[in-house]
Amino acid sequence: ASKEEEEEEEAAKAFEASLPKEKGFLGPYLYFYQGFWCPSRVLHNVISFQKHFEAQDGDIILATKPKSGTTWLKALTFATINRALYPTNHSNHPLLTSNPHELVPFMEFNVYAHGNQHLLHPNNSCSRLFSTHIPYAALPKSIKDSHCRIVYLCRNPFDTFISFWEFTKGSMSKGMSLEEERSSMAEYLEYFSRGVEGFGPFWDHVLGYWKESLERPDKVLFVKYEDLKDHDGIREMKRLAEFLSFPFTVEEERGGAIHEIAKLCSLKILKDLEVNKKGKCMPHVENKMFFRKGEVGDWVNYFTTSMVELLDQVIKEKFNGTGLTF
């Protein structure tokens, strides 16, 4: 490394050491950086993203809190905007051989991870399409100032919580009794309710994008996972395509183009693909972990009465008067 790089590294370390820090429920330390809890292993990448990314007007950014349906949104958006390039019903559609996270990289996990800058110039898509988990307030200025567009997918906090719980459970010691599992889940809920979890607090994340979508509806499209599940997501997919300036024509709609995309991106189809059963495209995660049940309301199978009370109260308090309900 050059002297300059070494100095930059030193400065970054000193900066990290100055941030409030908490041990997350499981995994890595979280740093409280610009109003959110940033997992330690991506802090450096987040800062690089903020510092160096230059948004272009045609760019599309998919923003989500982890476990809100990011993988699905990536698939739907990729298939929708690239349908002229890759007809949905063709047997060589990229979604049949690549996981959605390969086609739409995360800024903080992929693009701004060391040495991955080539991802800034994708050649498999007609628009640059990226994703991020960081909150609106922390997005690079050029994203806010340019005409690039942001799609935010939100999911009800109960299901988001359970989805993450199931996602992480695998990395805890195997063979927990039901009781141990319960108490561990209750412990995680306490972290969640305090907002101390990757890219949390949940409410600040959601409300940041929600408020921006109200103020600048041309800039931020706010979509709910639950609405996407409604009527095969047709209404939401039309909204999405229009917002991104790739509207479906009447002819396409009559010919079933929207249904075709919905089917290609369905959990059932994606989950059974070889690439998603056996592949691995993110450093610590096998592709199959991104596909579980995909149901609305699965949380009722997990929550005890006291857990419902706790989360209900927090969510009511934080979302009261915002116009957003779950």
Ligand code: A3P
């Ligand atoms: P569940 O754990 O409730 O099943 P993310 O992609 O943000 O990591 O979110 C993962 C959640 O989205 C998981 O929810 C997963 O099953 C669900 N999901 C993944 N692909 C989906 C799809 N094509 N359609 C609907 N839900 C999907």
